[in-house]
Amino acid sequence: MKKIGIINCFEVSKRCSGSGCFKAFNNRAASFENYDKESQMLSFVHCNGCSENSIDQVISRAERMKEIGVDTIHLSSCIRSKCPWYDEFLSTLSKNFEVIGYTHGGKERKNKNAE
Numbered sequence: 001m002k003k004i005g006i007i008n009c010f011e012v013s014k015r016c017s018g019s020g021c022f023k024a025f026n027n028r029a030a031s032f033e034n035y036d037k038e039s040q041m042l043s044f045v046h047c048n049g050c051s052e053n054s055i056d057q058v059i060s061r062a063e064r065m066k067e068i069g070v071d072t073i074h075l076s077s078c079i080r081s082k083c084p085w086y087d088e089f090l091s092t093l094s095k096n097f098e099v100i101g102y103t104h105g106g107k108e109r110k111n112k113n114a115e
Contacts (some may be wrong), residue, residue: 002035005065006057006103008076009083013046021076026103031074040074042070047079054085055092062093064076072098077105 008020024030025041032039043065048057062073073093079086080102094100 001038001040001073002072002098003069004032004035004039004041004072004074005045005072006041006074006076006090007061008044008046009078010046010049012076013077016078018044018106021074021103021110031102042068045068047083050084053098055088058085058089059092062066062097064084066096071096072100074100074103 004025006018006025008016008018008021022041022043025035028035028037029034045065047054047061051057052058062070065073073084073085075089075093079089083089086101090099090101
């Protein structure tokens, strides 16, 4: 059983309810298709917006997720498509979590640093 957290984009969250992420999780679709029904979503947070501290802020939120048992973090599809720190989030969070680089709407973009 996976214990999942999602990090979405603060800027996009101003106009998005997160329903696409929740629908994909609840239907075990897109990036959640391989999870069993026992898997739980424990946390849904957003970054703190685009700033020079974005990576540190996301790491801080991820550390709090770890404290409540999250073992897998999904970066939302909006982070994948809009965030200049997407690759850094992937590589940094991958040190302590299984990281999936999207939630819904397409296949995962490859981490440029992993190639």
